[in-house]
Amino acid sequence: MAKVKMSKKSTKIDMTAMCDVAFLLLSFFVMTSTAKVPEPLPVDMPASTRETKLPDTDLATITIGDKKVFFGMTGQDLRRDAIGKIAEKYSIQFTEEEVQRFSLIDGFGVPVGNLKQLIALKGEERNKPGLQPGIPYDSLDNQLSEWVLAARYAARDIHGAELKIAIKGDAKEEYPTVKKVIDILQKQKVNKFFLVTGLRSEDF
Amino acid sequence: MAELNTGDGGGKKKGHVRSKKQNAGVDLTAMVDLAFLLITFFMLTTSLSKPQSMNLAMPDKEDKPKDQQQQLDVSEDRTMTLLLGEKNQMVWYYGLPTEPIEGPEKIGYGKNGIRKVILDKKQVVKSKYAGQDPKKQDLIVLIKASKKSTYRNLVDVLDEMAIADVKIYAIVDITPDENAMLEKEGLYTK
DSSP, X not given: OXXXXXXXXXXXXXXXXXXXXXXXXXXXXXXXXXXXXXXXXXXXXOEESOOEEOOSSSEEEEEXXXXXXXXXXXXXXXXXXXXXXXXXXXXXXXXXXXHHHHTTOOEEOOOGGGHHHHHHSOHHHHTOTTTOOOOOOSSSSOHHHHHHHXXXXXHHHXXXXXXXXEEEXXXXXXXXXXXXXXHHHHHTTXXXXXXXXXXXXXXX | OOSOOOSOSOOOXXXXXXXXXXXOOXXXXXXXXXXXXHHHHHHHHEEOSOOEEEEEEOOOOOOSOGGGSOOOOOOGGGEXXXXXXXXXXXXXXXXXXXXXXXXXXXXXXXXXXXXXXXXXXXXXXXXXXXTSOGGGGSOEEEEEEOTTOBHHHHHHHHHHHHHHTOOEXXXXXXXXXXXXXXXXXXXXXX
């Protein structure tokens, strides 16, 4: 019998290509993604089959859940300007540092009087569930309306654009709460808004 | 190939110095490990896709008294009304609330529920007004959400409008008569 000669192969693999791919993917993820920020009021969004994307800029988000209403704006310059207008309206003085800290808050849900305490809190404490009571939006003390108005003026002053408004409601929220918010917007003649939804599979 | 050559390139032979033969490959295993770890980290901590949304345009509110408001005459056999009630169900009727042409009938959401009715009524209106102005061949759907319905119900119905391609629809306030209609079907409790 002839002896079959086994060729001695190295167990090492060339990792160069793998390394290339790994770093390519890594840079892709680093560049395309935005950090997931914890939300002060987590909501379960209803699903829809429509796939219109939300705009990136000049957007205010009104989050509705558990009968509470939270408000958020995109962009630091917009938040700066809006809080300035609110401070003027309610005659509260905010220091430059407070304004700077506020401009980093994505969404909040406290009455204007408690805004200073909220700004003073650390990021992780701020988003504890149940800490923020929501923005008052009844007809006696309609601060939500003031915030929307301030944000609209801010968007117009800074970017010369009309503020877009997104409503992010919890799926189980009862309709009257949503209706109230829509009425507040309609009172300001805002008749177009975006309803933030989740993805739904085709066979609904 | 991918290895760091640490061995001596060769012995000293015959006295003259021979330059070391260096292997250009470096062991990349650790680097690849790190890269994949970071990829995993970024994939898990970021939200890649922007949230989806649905555009909604509400009719302009007029604060004028009733008699000065503009009234648009629409024939009743073009309008269909959906009353959203509790228990994830709704009542629909076709025509006027006082003398509906069809309904009121209790129905659920989704493929086997309201969608069939909407698509059917769309065809009915289209054939009835065939040969007329194409703008007048569309079905008009009025969505009236009661106090007992949830936000999910509203979004579901709006989604249904998109699926069935209903071009004219509006969200309108519910009237006491229609609440009574829902109550009769057991979808509204005070």
